[in-house]
Amino acid sequence: MLNMRRRSLAAVATLTVLAPALPADEPLTMAGVLEAAAASDWRELDQSRALYLYLDSGVVVFELAPEFAPQHVDNVRKLVAGRYFDGLAILRSQDNYVAQWGDPAAGTAAARPLGEASHGLPPEFYRAKAGLEITPLDSTDAYAEAVGFVDGFPVGSDGERAWLAHCYGMLGAGRGNEPGSGSGAELYVVTGHAPRHLDRNVTLLGRTVHGIERLSVLPRGTAALGFYAEASEQVPVRRMRFGTELPENERIRLDLLRTDTASFERLVEARRDRREEWFLDPVGRIELCNVPLPVRAHVD
Amino acid sequence: MLNMRRRSLAAVATLTVLAPALPADEPLTMAGVLEAAAASDWRELDQSRALYLYLDSGVVVFELAPEFAPQHVDNVRKLVAGRYFDGLAILRSQDNYVAQWGDPAAGTAAARPLGEASHGLPPEFYRAKAGLEITPLDSTDAYAEAVGFVDGFPVGSDGERAWLAHCYGMLGAGRGNEPGSGSGAELYVVTGHAPRHLDRNVTLLGRTVHGIERLSVLPRGTAALGFYAEASEQVPVRRMRFGTELPENERIRLDLLRTDTASFERLVEARRDRREEWFLDPVGRIELCNVPLPVRAHVD
Known part of the structure; x- marks a missing residue:
């Protein structure tokens, strides 16, 4: 290698x-x-749950996981339908950790309204194992009693619960200190060694299936937690769309x-x-x- | 977070x-x-085992681990003393894996001579556990019977052996298929999720202690294994030096x-x-x- x-x-x-x-x-x-x-x-790839992120450097495509985060996926649908993300920015690129985007004015009077979407959702940090077909992986895991895969997603589990695992490329919904403060209006992608300590602490809702290198090479922010110190350093998010909204010839199959x-x-x-x-x-x-x-x- | x-x-x-x-x-x-x-x-940081890599974007500093890879460290000293690396290039940036540099002409008649350094060294993939003070980490590890730290380096071990672990930022010596084909003339750094399957298969000789973001944000190569498809895409390595060779005011303390x-x-x-x-x-x-x-x- x-x-x-x-x-x-x-x-x-x-x-x-x-x-x-x-x-x-x-x-x-x-x-x-x-x-x-x-x-x-x-x-x-099912285009109805393929989420496209357009940057000036190209497009990133995520496959969403409604089986694990139905409410977050639904809220992101509303945000995309309302064109919430169009013109926002990547705010953070922390080395060996995450890239994160959202509204630079979030939390201020100038914050962009979320339209039909909710400002805060019940946590979807894990779900019942019942009803899932987990393909087990024979592995000794540092963070979970058992691990495996569901429909292409890496999963950890214990007695009754299963959750998406924070592997490289996973897509999550940032939140504040309150468990119900995440909405999908601020999204992050893992761009470093799997921060598995985040498992069951925050909602994951998908994984990157195309173009992760658009995110992983972003200049690292120099402010705390890898936030860009200056607004001028933020990377424009041109738009986000679902595959089914795109003309056939713009879909990435x-x-x-x-x-x-x-x-x-x-x-x-x-x-x-x-x-x-x-x-x-x-x-x-x-x-x-x-x-x-x-x-x-x-x-x- | x-x-x-x-x-x-x-x-x-x-x-x-x-x-x-x-x-x-x-x-x-x-x-x-x-x-x-x-x-x-x-x-x-001991400047006599601090290795500086100068890129146009800035400097990366590695701390070498002569306790684990004495011969590779010694060979790199000879290569640096002979200015072998000055003017070579980063040849490879593979997403979620490694960045790697060396002589673009390696293996051809135009290859740069290694001077006093050896072309191939005995593997230093692991060493005897005896003689090491390992600070144990209480963790369930997917790849090693036991894990811990020696002088700031992450280490795996089994009955008699100990080895440096391929965590983010670790510095290794590329090799061909022959175990003794590594020399330190081609070096790589882990820039993604820890590829621990490389442990005990290749010689690690240090870790990054400064400036890894110069390597982790490099554009990904589009050829196989993340090699740059065109020579024009390669990233110049201006020079490599040990800290003790630098004027005091150029040392990163x-x-x-x-x-x-x-x-x-x-x-x-x-x-x-x-x-x-x-x-x-x-x-x-x-x-x-x-x-x-x-x-x-x-x-x-």
Whole structure:
């Protein structure tokens, strides 16, 4: 991996639909598993829960998780419908932590009205495990009794509860000290080592599926907590839209590997036991936030 | 943490040397622990193992770990003494993974000679646990039987062995497929979620103590593995120097919190049990790479 002359593992977007099965003697690798995956192992990104963030540098796309945060997802729908986000700004980029956007005037008399949306929602920090199909991950986790995946989202759980985990790229709703002070009007994305101590303390409502590098390379703010010290440093948010609002030719069509498939299980094993020639110690272990959640350009 | 109106936790650089002890009723927080730390809980960065990387955007400083990688540290000394790195380039910036620099012509007839330095060193992927004073961290780790800290470095261990852990900001020596192909002539820094599967597979030789944001915000390369597709995208490395080679006024003097102190132990507890008002669930758990390793501007 840390070698200039390795073959690319990044050819995901060019895979054919009906790739050959892995030869029995082929080492199990991510590339091999994805090449061998059936078309039905992928699902197309649902544009009705694909949230687009437009920056001058390009677009970031999130897949929302209404199963975990129905009220926050619904409130964000109202905010987007009211064009709340259009013309706001990225206010914060803290190294190894998060990028965050919202209304620079929030909390002042000049704050932008939220329209039909709520100013504060009941916490959706976790939900009942009942009713969820969790694909378990065999891993020793520092923060949760058990971990796994639900519909492509990393999840922690204990006896009765399940919650989305703060892995790289997860999308959350900032809040104040009151549990019900989050609304989705201020959003953040994890851009560093998974801050799993935030799990069950704040509502996560989705994950990044395209363009996270637009957020992760943002200049770091120099004020406390990575806020930009000057308004002039803030990065304009041009607009936010749902995919279904966009003309067909502006939609970014993606396929996501289903996490309830044998292909995903093989992928996890390929990443747990690293058989690529470069690895001398095959590791034999894997942590929740190091499991890749493959995304490719949509294949018709 | 994810709230615009919190007090700053980032005033580390302005602490006084003899801060008052924490009032008994004060919640244990990182800021509180650091304010209460004695002058002797800090050690000044040793300029003889402080490695400076000069980019046009500013300087990055690494503290090297000769206890773990004596031969790689020694080889890097020879490379720096021979001015090997001056005028090379950052070749790779892979999102959520690493930034890496070296000779764009490596492996070709135009490769820059290494001078007195070796082209390949025996692996220093781990070492004997004997002879190390490991401050243990009470944590369930996905990748190691036990984890802790040695002189400010995050460490994993098993029965007889100990190794530096691939946390955010760690500095490593790239290698090819042969275990002895690393030399320190190609270096990388972790700029994403800890890729702990690399532990014991490659030599780590230090950690970033200043300026990591110069590396973490670099544009991501679009070629395989985050390599820059065009030479024009590569980011110039102007020079690398050890602190002891620099005029006094160009040295960046830093204090690092000692990890074998009661203050560090209290810091870990403050980060394990989050008592800040914002936290509703105090967590009660912590993972190796989420333990802060405080650095402040040197206090005379």
